[in-house]
Amino acid sequence: MFCILPHLFFILFFYANCVHSQTPIISFISKQRVVNLGDTLELVCQVQHASQYSVNWVLLKNDDPSNFLFITKGQRVILSGNRYSVRFDDKLRSYILTIHSVQEVDAGTYHCQIITGSNSKVDAEVNVIVRIPPVISDNSTRNVLTTVGSNIELSCFASGFPMPNISWRREKYELMPNDKGALLRGNTIKFYNVTKKDRGTYYCVADNGVEPGARRPVSVEIEFPPVIKVGRQRYGQALQFYADLQCDVEAFPSPSIHWFKDGEQLTDDQYFKISIFSRSDEFSRTTLRIKRIENKHYGLYYCQAANKLGSNSEAVELYETVNVICPPACDVQTGSHSISLKPVLNFRIFLSFFTSIFLLTLNH
Numbered sequence: 001m002f003c004i005l006p007h008l009f010f011i012l013f014f015y016a017n018c019v020h021s022q023t024p025i026i027s028f029i030s031k032q033r034v035v036n037l038g039d040t041l042e043l044v045c046q047v048q049h050a051s052q053y054s055v056n057w058v059l060l061k062n063d064d065p066s067n068f069l070f071i072t073k074g075q076r077v078i079l080s081g082n083r084y085s086v087r088f089d090d091k092l093r094s095y096i097l098t099i100h101s102v103q104e105v106d107a108g109t110y111h112c113q114i115i116t117g118s119n120s121k122v123d124a125e126v127n128v129i130v131r132i133p134p135v136i137s138d139n140s141t142r143n144v145l146t147t148v149g150s151n152i153e154l155s156c157f158a159s160g161f162p163m164p165n166i167s168w169r170r171e172k173y174e175l176m177p178n179d180k181g182a183l184l185r186g187n188t189i190k191f192y193n194v195t196k197k198d199r200g201t202y203y204c205v206a207d208n209g210v211e212p213g214a215r216r217p218v219s220v221e222i223e224f225p226p227v228i229k230v231g232r233q234r235y236g237q238a239l240q241f242y243a244d245l246q247c248d249v250e251a252f253p254s255p256s257i258h259w260f261k262d263g264e265q266l267t268d269d270q271y272f273k274i275s276i277f278s279r280s281d282e283f284s285r286t287t288l289r290i291k292r293i294e295n296k297h298y299g300l301y302y303c304q305a306a307n308k309l310g311s312n313s314e315a316v317e318l319y320e321t322v323n324v325i326c327p328p329a330c331d332v333q334t335g336s337h338s339i340s341l342k343p344v345l346n347f348r349i350f351l352s353f354f355t356s357i358f359l360l361t362l363n364h
C-alpha cells in the first residue's frame with residue numbers, strides 16, 4: 001500500500017514529460033577506440049529526441065583534463081585546424097565526428113553532449129587511445145670508451161604508447177659480458193670487469209608492438225694492451241735471398257710497432273724494410289723484410305707493440321737453409337745466384353698428369 005503512491009507519481013511525471021517534450025537521450029556512442037598515428041577516426045553519437053537541441057563533441061585531453069575543447073557545435077566545426085569534420089546522419093540520427101590523420105594530441109576522452117539547459121546536459125563519452133611507436137630518448141647512452149677490467153653501464157629510455165619495453169642485444173647476437181646470455185631486458189644493463197672481447201656494437205631495442213620499432217646502436221670501445229700473434233715462429237731461408245717475418249698485433253688504441261734484433265731497433269735501410277698494415281682500429285699486421293740475407297742476419301727478431309696500456313713483444317727466428325725457400329723467393333734473381341724453378345714445375349705438371357691418367361684407368 002505504501003508503495004503505490006510514489007509509483008503513481010513517477011508514472012504521472014513521465015507521462016507528462018512524454019506528452020509535452022520528450023527528454024533527449026544518447027542511445028549509442030562508439031566504444032573505446034585504439035588508433036595509430038595517421039589513421040582516420042570516426043566517432044558516432046546517436047541521439048533521440050534531440051532535434052531541438054545543440055549536440056556537441058567535446059574533447060578532454062589526457063594531459064590536461066581540466067580543459068574542455070569544443071570541437072563541434074551541431075553540424076559546425078568550431079575548433080580550428082582542418083582535421084575535423086562532422087555530419088548528421090538522418091537515418092542513424094547520429095552525429096559523426098571524423099578526425100583525419102590522427103596525431104598524438106587527439107588522445108583523450110571525447111564527450112558527446114546534448115545541451116538541455118543553461119546548467120544541464122546529457123553526456124556520453126568514448127575514450128580514444130593513440131598508439132605511438134617508440135622513440136628512443138636522448139638521455140640514452142651513445143658510446144662508451146673504457147679499459148679492460150672496468151665496469152660499464154648502458155642505459156636506454158624510450159617514449160611511446162603503450163610504454164615500450166627495452167631490450168638489449170649485441171651485433172650478430174653475440175653473448176653478453178659476464179655470461180648473461182644473448183638478450184637482456186631493462187633500461188639499464190651493467191657489466192663488471194669487461195674484457196676485450198666485450199667490445200663492439202650493442203643495440204638498445206624499444207618495442208611496444210607499434211610499427212616501426214626503434215633501435216639504437218651503442219658502441220662499446222674497450223682499450224686493451226697489445227696482444228701479438230706470430231703465424232710462424234721460425235722462417236728458413238738461404239743466404240743471399242730474402243725473407244718476410246710477420247707479426248699480427250691486436251691493440252686498442254692503435255699501438256706503435258717496432259722490430260728489434262740483438263737489442264737494437266731496426267729501421268728501413270739497405271738490409272731491412274718494415275711495413276705495417278692496419279686492417280681496422282685494432283688489428284695491424286707488420287712485416288719485416290730482410291732484403292738480402294747475410295750471415296749476421298740469422299737469429300732472433302722481436303716484434304714489439306706498445307700503447308698507453310702496455311707493451312708486448314714476440315720472437316721470430318730466421319735460420320739458414322741450404323735450399324732456397326719458395327715462396328717467398330720464387331721469382332727473384334739475386335746477386336750471382338739465379339734460380340730457375342721451371343724444370344721442377346714442369347716435372348710436377350707431368351707427374352700430376354700421369355697420376356690422373358693412372359687414376360682414370362683404375363676407375364674403369
Ligand SMILES: *[C@@H]1O[C@H](CO)[C@@H](O)[C@H](O)[C@H]1NC(C)=O
Pocket residue numbers: 137138139140157159
Ligand atoms: C630520460 O628521458 C626520459 C624522457 O625522455 C625520462 O622519462 C627518463 O626518466 C630519463 N631518464 C634519466 C635517467 O634521465
Ligand SMILES: *[C@@H]1O[C@H](CO)[C@@H](O)[C@H](O)[C@H]1NC(C)=O
Pocket residue numbers: 149193195
Ligand atoms: C677480471 O677478469 C680477469 C680476466 O678474465 C680475471 O683474471 C680477474 O680475476 C677478474 N677480476 C675480478 C675482480 O673479477
Ligand SMILES: *[C@@H]1O[C@H](CO)[C@@H](O)[C@H](O)[C@H]1NC(C)=O
Pocket residue numbers: 162163164165207208209
Ligand atoms: C612488454 O613485455 C611484457 C613481457 O614480455 C609483455 O607482456 C608486454 O605486453 C610488453 N609490453 C609492450 C608494450 O609490448
